[in-house]
Amino acid sequence: MKLHEYQSKRIFAQYGIPIPEGDVATTPSEARAIAERLGGPVVVKSQVLVGGRGKAGGIKLARTPDEAEQLAAQILSLQIKGLPVRKVLVDQAADIRQEIYLGVVVDRAAARPVMMASSEGGVEIEEVARVNPEAIKKVHIDPFIGLRSYQTRRLAKGIGLDPALHRPFDRIARGLYRAFVESDASLAEINPLVATGEGGAQGLAPLLAVDGKMILDDNGLSRHPDLAEMRDIDEETPTEREAREAGLSYVQLDGEIGCMVNGAGLAMATMDITKHFGGAPANFLDIGGGAKADRVAAALRLILADPNVRAVLFNIFGGITRCDEVAKGILTALEEVKPQVPMVARLVGTNEEEGRRLLEESGYAMITATTLAEAAQKAVAAARNP
Amino acid sequence: MAILVDKNTRLVVQGITGREGEFHSRQMLEYGTQVVAGVTPGKGGQTACDGRVPVFDTVREAVEATGANSSVVYVPARFAPDAILEAADAGVDLIVCITEGIPVMDMIRVKAYLDQKGARLVGPNCPGLLTPGEAKVGIMPGHIATPGPVGVVSRSGTLTYEVVYALTARGMGQTTCVGIGGDPIIGTRFVDVLEMFEADPKTERVVMIGEIGGNDEEIAARFIAERMTKPVVAFIAGQTAPPGKRMGHAGAIIEGGEGTAAGKIAALEAVGVQVAEHPEQVAELVATAG
Numbered sequence: 193m194k195l196h197e198y199q200s201k202r203i204f205a206q207y208g209i210p211i212p213e214g215d216v217a218t219t220p221s222e223a224r225a226i227a228e229r230l231g232g233p234v235v236v237k238s239q240v241l242v243g244g245r246g247k248a249g250g251i252k253l254a255r256t257p258d259e260a261e262q263l264a265a266q267i268l269s270l271q272i273k274g275l276p277v278r279k280v281l282v283d284q285a286a287d288i289r290q291e292i293y294l295g296v297v298v299d300r301a302a303a304r305p306v307m308m309a310s311s312e313g314g315v316e317i318e319e320v321a322r323v324n325p326e327a328i329k330k331v332h333i334d335p336f337i338g339l340r341s342y343q344t345r346r347l348a349k350g351i352g353l354d355p356a357l358h359r360p361f362d363r364i365a366r367g368l369y370r371a372f373v374e375s376d377a378s379l380a381e382i383n384p385l386v387a388t389g390e391g392g393a394q395g396l397a398p399l400l401a402v403d404g405k406m407i408l409d410d411n412g413l414s415r416h417p418d419l420a421e422m423r424d425i426d427e428e429t430p431t432e433r434e435a436r437e438a439g440l441s442y443v444q445l446d447g448e449i450g451c452m453v454n455g456a457g458l459a460m461a462t463m464d465i466t467k468h469f470g471g472a473p474a475n476f477l478d479i480g481g482g483a484k485a486d487r488v489a490a491a492l493r494l495i496l497a498d499p500n501v502r503a504v505l506f507n508i509f510g511g512i513t514r515c516d517e518v519a520k521g522i523l524t525a526l527e528e529v530k531p532q533v534p535m536v537a538r539l540v541g542t543n544e545e546e547g548r549r550l551l552e553e554s555g556y557a558m559i560t561a562t563t564l565a566e567a568a569q570k571a572v573a574a575a576r577n578p
Numbered sequence: 579m580a581i582l583v584d585k586n587t588r589l590v591v592q593g594i595t596g597r598e599g600e601f602h603s604r605q606m607l608e609y610g611t612q613v614v615a616g617v618t619p620g621k622g623g624q625t626a627c628d629g630r631v632p633v634f635d636t637v638r639e640a641v642e643a644t645g646a647n648s649s650v651v652y653v654p655a656r657f658a659p660d661a662i663l664e665a666a667d668a669g670v671d672l673i674v675c676i677t678e679g680i681p682v683m684d685m686i687r688v689k690a691y692l693d694q695k696g697a698r699l700v701g702p703n704c705p706g707l708l709t710p711g712e713a714k715v716g717i718m719p720g721h722i723a724t725p726g727p728v729g730v731v732s733r734s735g736t737l738t739y740e741v742v743y744a745l746t747a748r749g750m751g752q753t754t755c756v757g758i759g760g761d762p763i764i765g766t767r768f769v770d771v772l773e774m775f776e777a778d779p780k781t782e783r784v785v786m787i788g789e790i791g792g793n794d795e796e797i798a799a800r801f802i803a804e805r806m807t808k809p810v811v812a813f814i815a816g817q818t819a820p821p822g823k824r825m826g827h828a829g830a831i832i833e834g835g836e837g838t839a840a841g842k843i844a845a846l847e848a849v850g851v852q853v854a855e856h857p858e859q860v861a862e863l864v865a866t867a868g
Contacts, residue, residue, distance in 0.1 A: 297761060300793070300829070301792070301793060301797065303690070303763050304686060312694070322835075336687070376682070376683055411680060414658075443824075443825060444814075453736075455826075456734065456789075456827045457733065457736065458735075459825070460790070460816040460818075461740075461856065463816075463819070464816070465857075468855060473818055474817075476819070494848075509740050509743075511722065512719050513737065516719050541740075541743060542719065543723070563858055564856060564858055
């Protein structure tokens, strides 16, 4: 689950990481009020769960409350990569002397968290990794002893940070790691972390987390009800949300062949093979084990809710669940859902002949196939000439 | 010969009185696996599977009473890390975790601890292991496999069954089928299993089924180039998967341009591995690999 910038930064602040003064507005007049309260120039930032907000015109500097109100109106009417902007963050503008990148992710191969820092802040870390990989310094973190100060010093020296900033950098880095662990995050990132030129006097922070991003591990959310509540409805399509609530694993794509498969790997392979034979998958969908009638019906309703779907391809491997049981589940679901598009079914594994016979003799116009290649070709053809 | 499990495997089932645990314990017994004990805290002294399996409160008691050397974990995600650690602490050599949904941070700690103890974990979020004709540990359907010379290793469940079924139909049996699991952090990875197959005298050819996410397939490609003499046939699922979306498995996600199917296929083909275009082609390629 992705968090918005303002949500991520509020979590960071709880771990002692300095963030700019600011607040969230849903209307231009709220944005104006925040700017008046902050005084001085502000940055109006769209809060959408995609990258590239700046390039899309979703981040603007305002010198006066008037300007903040105007820009907020503009930004709140934008759609960025298809997502409507519903909120803006109005932050005090920072004096930027230097931009740094600081982030924690899981290194899957090393099976540990890794903290990365780069002197090239303000651009996406993937871009830096491609263009100038030596600019990224990394330290792996032992899950039992955590991130230590000697490691943050290595990062600070590695990116050539002013020695006067090493101590605040250490506090921020260790705070970020704790935020990462204690939120069950899979990514926690400050980009940019800004050197402001302030000396730390009058409570002004020498290093400031101007932008922040967190992605949370969905499997960890059940122990963080407070974080789970932060889910933004725009993160998922309505269909994806319905699927999640029904316990189905579904991802919407833009093709025309609806895919209903048991097992995630087989579901991906099924998508791939429709493409291989000249079609395009409308979705990823794993109905899981058993293929009981109510789950099949729920899955079928999700697939058919997509207006692009011109044909449905069932690809089911019967292992411990027998194909004839799966076929009965499909037939019960069809009675309930009554699809208007052609359907191709391929059942393979235990009792496959019996399963196929049940479908063929059911009276539904169900096209059957024995191999996956045959099923995919038939589905592609059916989608073209229904 | 086979790898990881065989007729000498003495299995303890953690979570044996749960619905999944009980169902699959019966399936494993029927297949001929030596299921010697079950563990459910609070149910020690009872029996499971019609009196065939004694139940203990702890893995340590089960090991002491029955000489169990392997365990399989069917307990829910919030108790699974504890179950894995308990098995490792009781001296079990091989722990197979079927459970899906364990948080990544928990698995990072569990794996770090297991590495210190020297215990081997397969999974989590995996279908388990099957050595045809000898033993099955986990949830794979036993009857689709038959003994023979092909080693199979995969991150997936049903996609593996599909390939195994096709191999069996063509008369190509398997030494062992290994489901390593679809999570980002797993106990046993492709290279570990490839190394075991390379050392196993009965395995002549190897099938490796990967998918998007992470770079284990790329690491495996390096290993194949440097260390393997046996032919490997691969399939990679997820060529049409969009970036940034998790495709069912927690580990199946393209992040920051990394972990694409195209990248994995290129890495494997660069070291001479034949990569099937679709799953049904795997058996064809295995038949002609040499």
